[in-house]
Amino acid sequence: MYKIGDKVATRDAYGKALVEFAEQYDFVVLDADLAEATKTVTFKKAYPDRFFDCGIAEGNMMCVAAGLAAAGKTAFASSFAMFAAGRAYEQARNAVGYPHLNVKIGATHAGLAVGEDGATHQCLEDLALMRTIPGMTVINPADAVEARLAVKCAIETDGPFYIRFSRNPLPVVNDEENYTFELGKGVTLRDGKDVTLVATGYMVSMALEAAEMLAGEGIDARVINIHTLKPLDSELICKAAAETGAIVTAEEHNVIGGLGSAVAQAVCQGCPVPVLNVGTQDVFGRSGKVPPLLEMYGLTPANIAENAKKAIALKK
């Protein structure tokens, strides 16, 4: 049981969930020499006969997963986001997405929070890449509660999934006892009328902090957690746009192609209001400790709050 305020890396929740659901459902797990890091090692230890290490060969892993799925199995394929979504992008598109197979891509170590490994390993494009594949469901859980349920949902739902898990501990923001994971539905974590902060994954708890900061200045911010980037809950986002008149998105990802782009597209089509994007601004990351990196690239509650004020100022 995860408790609000606990700090848990969602990759840990991923590994545990694979074990938790292994008896109930028939699936296999593949990894590409990163099982210790992606936490599929937890599953490997419990179910060695259902775990297959593919070695450092992500393209092959993705297509082996596709072949397993074509033969009726459900296959998880895990690696770092850079290699799962980046290196194996075309395999995910052509061998998994095009035939709409039951391959569930579990990607960890996305974004700047990889820290010291630097730009080559800080995948800030995975959500964009995976969103472009027709029929691919894209999930970025905000905490361990969501990560666990996203795994269950992926097993129970037909078709390809991409799920992004964090390397670092994230505060639990959902009350597990009363939380229902609804695929494609955003979660309103805090109501507000002046501006809406739409966040995903790593940035959800920061958006809540930003809302607290704004409240101190008399600004009433709504906070929406978008765990499913695709299909996107356009209805909830447009309702928020209509009711609050301004939106700030926040993601640990390039502002091109990820949550910011998805929300801007939905808002433009449904209820045009100012939309500002917090995320990396079309730049590569760099090596460093995670807190100063997040500060450098503006992935902070303070920057979300600053953008909220700018968005409010842009209201007609």
Added chain:
Amino acid sequence: MNAQKLQMLKSKAKAIRLGVLEGTHAAKSGHPGGSLSISDLLAYLYFDHMNVDPANPKNPDRDRLVLSKGHCAPALYAALAERGFFDKALIGTLRQHDSILQGHPDMKHIPGVDMSTGSLGMGFSAACGMALAAKLDGKDYRTYAIVGDGESEEGQIWEACMFAAHYSLDNLCLILDSNGLQIDGPVAEVIGPAPFEAKLEAFGFFVQTIDGHDFEQIEDALEKAKAVKGAPSAIVMNTVKGKGVSFMENQVKWHGSAPNDEQYEAAVAEILAKED
């Protein structure tokens, strides 16, 4: 092999070749050269060797075939239509916007196609996944993957070879169609992936080399491969690109261009004139 069987196989290979020509001619595009080089193999697989049922194309116990060199779809479609998986009339709709017959194999919409392929280097990995699934499910079906010699320049083919050997996928057979030509010229001149036998043996495969247009050699090699335990098999199949149509044989230009009306008629006449 008795004369009756040999005659049946020749007749089926002829029908497949005619289908290749009909489809690519009607589409005014496609890949006849490499389709003709695997026509004899497909005749043997679909009309003698593989356990498949056109009435139940998704039978979980069926043998699988992954055409990793997916651009040779015209031959696969012709074989499937001839075997009864779908109406032969569809062959003339190849590559048309309202046809199920996509330019490259599409498992979602074409009965009998076991894996969507087309982007080179991926299909063999998928075949490994199917073979692994058979092991996990305790099923005795076999999985065949047809890979092009040019296609073997994709590094992923060798990633899959490592995987197949590591997991002892003895229910998997790689068939390497060595027709010697690829778009930019002779395979040996483009980048030269040969020798295939030594490489595949080093990767842990049971390797045989045959003439891919000799049904007795095809049969013998597939049966021997079936008997191997504990290691995947590979059959290096020496073939002629464009086989059966004299003006297409060993000509790079027929890798990816379709016959015009005149060429189509000449090619069909030549195929029909051959004795079964």
